[in-house]
Amino acid sequence: MDKKESLLKVKVYPNGPILVDGTVELTLADGTVIEKENPHFCRCGASKNKPYCDGSHVKIGFKD
Numbered sequence: 321m322d323k324k325e326s327l328l329k330v331k332v333y334p335n336g337p338i339l340v341d342g343t344v345e346l347t348l349a350d351g352t353v354i355e356k357e358n359p360h361f362c363r364c365g366a367s368k369n370k371p372y373c374d375g376s377h378v379k380i381g382f383k384d
């Protein structure tokens with residue numbers, strides 16, 4: 321596997337969440353450690369399921 325193939329890929333969606341492409345080990349605010357596949361993280365602040373996106377960015381008309 322060359323270096324480019326091994327790089328973690330992260331995509332910032334216009335006016336939307338951040339996608340981490342792959343399985344990650346995630347430590348939550350309370351210290352719980354979980355594995356999560358292809359997590360979409362909220363960056364608008366409106367999600368009711370933080371740190372994940374729940375689609376609320378569409379409802380609030382989030383613009384980046």
Ligand code: FES
Pocket residue numbers: 336337338361362363364365366367372373374375376377378
């Ligand atoms: S980015 Fe989707 S709910 Fe915040």
